[in-house]
Amino acid sequence: MKILHIDTGKGWRGGQQQVFNLHLELTRAGVDSHLITQRGGELLRRSEGAGLPVYGLPLLGEWDLYSALKIAGRLKRGGFTHLHLHSSHAQGIGVLAAMLSGFRNVIATRRVDFEPKSGVLNRIKYGGRIKRFVAISEAIKAILLAFGVPEEKISLVNSGVDPDRIKPGSGNPFRGELGISEGALLIGNISALTDHKGQRYFIEAIPQILLKAPEARFVIVGSGELEEALKAQAAGLGLNDALTFTGFRSDVDEIMDALDIFVMSSHMEGLGTIVMDALAASKPVVATQAGGIPEIIGEDRGAGLLVPPKDPAAIADAVLELIEDEGLAVSLAAAGRKRVVDKFSAKAMMEGNLALYRELDYG
Known part of the structure; x- marks a missing residue:
């Protein structure tokens, strides 16, 4: 068995983390796994740093003939048994x-x-050349079915994270960077600053939280096309002292450790692996009932508090409940970590994909 993965993302978002996790876990399991990704990209850099087989190509757009020809050559000569496409x-x-x-x-x-x-x-992309589609959540599976993909061509394999990647105490320098005193609350969101991530609803909730928790501090970590608009929104609400925008950071694991409460405000979300990271780090989570997020949390109050999408008041109420009920916050954090370890580990994700490769045999 010899797998060739392709991912075209140049930055570092949840999808790239998942490809890296899969490539790494397959290699650890003794599978001959190879990756093609964009030249100069973060996935290329991190894969090289981990000593994983990786190659850079331009990968410009979705119909890049030059890159397609290069990949076709590798498929003809490289002895690959499976081609796995990740974006x-x-x-x-x-x-x-x-x-x-x-x-x-x-x-x-x-x-x-x-x-x-x-x-x-798109009919070509989703046509007969694809032998099997992997949906990372039931929500994604439903979308593929609605588009006309036959159910027998869809396999469900949840994304997964390394539950021990985020080290307790590693966030102390970041708290110091922000001037957060010991015992003060830091509430945050880590996501690309795009519309579907819904940070504007989180920002709108902050004044309501500050009315009852005036010492709380807030952070939004990430970059994207809405960065300036979100900063303007925060300034208009008078949040310059309470809310920090960090822009892109490579130390998101350490920042996650620094948080006391994690808020996921998306109104669309395939699954939401950053929520898994927060749960794995034993953080109390407030998250929206968007896309596959409820599949991670389970029933409301199972591993976190679920709120309706696009509802700042509900976000504020849930955050305040966690602030005011320390016992609830502690119990949810413990249940969340257990849920990730049991169901959403990177190793479990690798094993799900490996079972699919074996099912599809050697082509």
């Missing part, structure tokens, strides 16, 4: 490479919870 653009390039090389054993993982657009090109 929408990778799906376009990978399908084209498979058509050029005659390769048939193609798998595509879908992580985003909006329906693919109709059109000829």
Whole structure:
């Protein structure tokens, strides 16, 4: 068995973390796993740093003929048994490479919870060249079914995280950087600053939280097209002293450790692996009932507090409940970590994909 993975993301978001986790765990399990990703990208850098087999290509857009030809050559000569595509653009390039090389054993993982657009090109991407689709949540599976993908071509494999990656105490320097005193509450969100992540609803909730918890501090970690708009919103609400925007940070594990409460404010979400990271780090979580997030949390108050999407008042009420009821916060944090260890580990995610590779045999 020899697997070729393709991911086109240049930055570092949840999808790239999942590809890295899968590549690493497969290699640890003795599987011959190889990765093609974008030149100069963070996934390339981290994979090289971990000593994993990785190659850089331009991967420009979803129908990059040059990259497709290069990949087709590897498929013809490299002895690969499976081609696993991990992003929408990778799906376009990978399908084209498979058509050029005659390769048939193609798998595509879908992580985003909006329906693919109709059109000829997407019908090619989601057509017969893909042997199996991997949905990372039941919510994603439902979207693929609605688009017309036959159920027998869909396998459910949840994303997973390393439950021991975030080290207790590693966040102390970040708290010092922000001037957070010992015992003060730090409440935060770590996500790309895009519309579907819903940070504007978190920001709108902050004044309501401050009315009852005036010493609380807040942080939003990430970059994206809405950064300036969100900063303007915060300034308009007079939050300059209470809320910090960090921009992109490479030390998100340490920042997660620094938090006392994690808030996930998305109104669309394929699954939400950053929520898994927060639970694994034993953080009390307030999260929206969006996409696959409830599949992580389980029933409300099982491993976190669930609130409706786009509802700042509900976010504020849930955060205040955790602040005011320390026993609830502690019990949810413990239940959340147990849930990730039992159900959403990176090793479990690797084993789910490996079972699929074996089911599809060697092409």
